[in-house]
Amino acid sequence: MKKTELSIHCQSCSFSHLCLPVSLNQDELDSLDNIIERKTPLHKHDILVNKGDKFRSLFAVRSGSFKSAIHTEDGQEQIVSFHLPGDLIGFDGLYSKRYGSTTTALETGMVCELPYENLEEMSALYPNVKQQIMIHMSGEIQQDQEMIMLLNKRTAEQKLLHFLSFLAQRFGERGFSKKEFNLSMTRNEIGNYLGLTVETISRLLTRFQKENLIKVDGKLITIIESNKIVAKANNLEESLI
Amino acid sequence: MKKTELSIHCQSCSFSHLCLPVSLNQDELDSLDNIIERKTPLHKHDILVNKGDKFRSLFAVRSGSFKSAIHTEDGQEQIVSFHLPGDLIGFDGLYSKRYGSTTTALETGMVCELPYENLEEMSALYPNVKQQIMIHMSGEIQQDQEMIMLLNKRTAEQKLLHFLSFLAQRFGERGFSKKEFNLSMTRNEIGNYLGLTVETISRLLTRFQKENLIKVDGKLITIIESNKIVAKANNLEESLI
């Protein structure tokens, strides 16, 4: 696959500090950049990878956002993560050779594709790259375990506040505003992710607005009392933050 | 550290089909066996590894059972897994160099210790070993995600039935009876793991007994209607199992 002159390089990508390139040296980075293919844009509802499909490539989100979900025996969807630019997708299936979940675009977005074969070749030369993927995997384990804690130990209010401040933080890390952002997922998807119903999400958002913690304007969320949100989400006094 | 004549070898261990040795060849197995240290027994409440401690070793459960837990900001415990013989402990922190959770013995038990340095040396020679650990990691991710689904999409009844049949299956894989086994964890710990209260666990167990799904005698559980349990746990008709 030929690269166009327009293609963006890892070296100049504004998300490289969150993505695979973290801690790679110049040689490694050049090598990585060479094997990466930039895919044409995906649109809302487009499926990037399907759970169970043979693992072919790793993907890095370049723009837009995605959701990954698994399905219950009786066919319900369970969203297990939302992906923002810089996030890596597909590595959960790297070693079982099949994708572990289905990833769908929430809005128009672009990804970088990292074909598995090339990755293997490269790994032989630069073991650092594989190491980097491992770090992402253990990060994913920790994140999933914290999710389990959130689901088991927190109220609906705390779950949603945590979700909002987590999102805000992630937007911040990516150079976007952490005070004001658009939700690319529906209320339904937020509820699915947090184990709550749409109605509960809706009621809580209007309540948070009344309590002046946030401002809600459809999909646009403005964080007003960031500290209070974190404190409430964690059952702590605000002064302890 | 010198090995005694009494020490058991991976080659003859009855759990090798579940543990690191899976799919290792004879040379790899011998090499692995050489670097493994067998630790003295741990007793109930003994801590094997502490979350946040520097990663020094990987552990394989040889006998007994363990729990791994993380803690909320405000100090509550959240159990994230129970470990049986053959299970690997500590790999969640392998690449972040710190243990990701605290692991405690639920009863008297033994573990095999795999010092990190030796593991690294060995990996250079036999990349298969590292590969095997990666497979365990991606398995852990999938298991955690299924846990998220269980917590979000299932009722208390379904959660506990799933827990029981999952335990039964795991005992079976280890050569123990999958029809009759002892719970090494308290009702409280089961509730903690499943996001339910002790009272709910207790009530459900007596109800399951009345419905003739299981027999409960203190910590001793006897599975009576295995198919019905799986069906109920998954919201399905028994005939579809």
Added chain:
DNA sequence: CGAGAAATTGAATCAATTCAATTTCGGTGG
């Protein structure tokens, strides 16, 4: 602009928790 999807809001319901009171278990020391 219009139709279907998404979101909001209210009222009624319920699954699981909380609170409270015993009972049973398991380990320890006399």
Added chain:
DNA sequence: CCACCGAAATTGAATTGATTCAATTTCTCG
């Protein structure tokens, strides 16, 4: 070996946070 103590488990009654059901309203995009 048994008595005793604290921990674990059971059971009941009352409470409640979140869901379900239902009815609109508001978006979104073809």
